[in-house]
Amino acid sequence: MKYALYLGCAIPIKYPGFEAATRLVCERLNVELVDLPFSCCPPPTSMKLVHYDSWLALAARNLCLAEEQGLDLLTLCSGCVNTLKEANHILKNSDSKRRRVNKFLEGHNHRFKGTIEVTHILDVLYQDTVVEKLLHEKVRDIPLRVGCHYGCHYFRPPKVMYPGELSDAESHVPVKMDHLLSIIGVEPTEYSRKFLCCGSPLGANMDQDAGYSITRQKLEYIHERNIQALSVVCPSCFEQFDMGQIVLARKTKEKRRIPTFYLTQLVGLALGLSPKDVGLDVHRIKPKKLLSGIDVA
């Protein structure tokens, strides 16, 4: 199993610990990763809103790099997967857009052909062969009550992100993170507003306080269920919860703090990696006490 690893911007630059954890976990689970000279995806929360053609062309360039190697593209972020999956979908289905974008790229010897798929680390780890390997390699359980937050762009709009997997329910909601974590002994715990926004894009583009108000509402529902930790698959959501709780506490004087994990950090711990190996030492809200409570050090 081999993928072109699309790191994006926030993970390698702001949260390299997630990258370290992901590389170690993939190595242990026989997922081979190839690095290529990608650029920013660019985000569905910025470039797409400002200049659609630029958004589509840069996304196409990233897709072309993976196509040229004959590899599917593996993303680590809800924003990246949204842009790259949607752009792939659009360009595969529209002759006129493909022609237009290929004109922008032709000077650099790229040509979008539509030969690969875009996936996300959660979907890769959820595959049968990987899960079997995980069950085999797992050395310990992580018995914590964890609330999963998927990040809106990971699964919306469902007709683009998960075509054919739409349930009969009016809103399609993902379950893979909850299921995967239960394999490593986690107790996935439901909470109200689980599938709503973390607040990050509103804060980043317009109004930080308003963005954090959304986070605060989510956290209230999370506390209500006595959730001990959060699991995310997106660096922007991570920051919103990790940094967000520190910022919010300045005003609200809230004492309870819930550590946030990036998915591959939890999987890495179950595989026997140390908290430092998976980069937990730099989180703003330290999970140290929580982890020593379950004998993970």
Place this chain on the structure above:
Amino acid sequence: MTIKIWKFFQREQLFECYQCARCTGSCPAMEVAPALGPRETILICLNQGHDRVVEDEKLWLCCTCNVCEDRCPQEIPICDLLVALRNSAARRGNIPIRLGMAIELLAKTGRSMIVHQLDEMRAHHGLAPLPPAPVDEVRDILKKTGLDEVIEI
């Protein structure tokens, strides 16, 4: 230069809207900020023309979470409309300052993020330095796509 909003979103679809406000009722931005919300956005487009929306800063108070579209009983592709309206707004200079700065950074560096002492930080996690982004290629592509219609690059 302006863009043709109705190329991104079929104008006739505005008439499909019930004004039921299920979208706006689900909107997280509406709950915490004086946003327009999808229902009102559509109503203004219908009654006063989309120019009114495009000129309004409140157009940007949105998480791009797509919940509105998910819940619309008429299956109106609301987010296509919102993307088109914002693209149009940006061309007329209605663009949030922070967002404009983020786009500039992307055009200059090929990435949307910058930190000091990156190599040290990566080494702390046992990672090699990050190879430089393909800045020249990115800038050249962005020149061709016409990003400077919106932001000087």
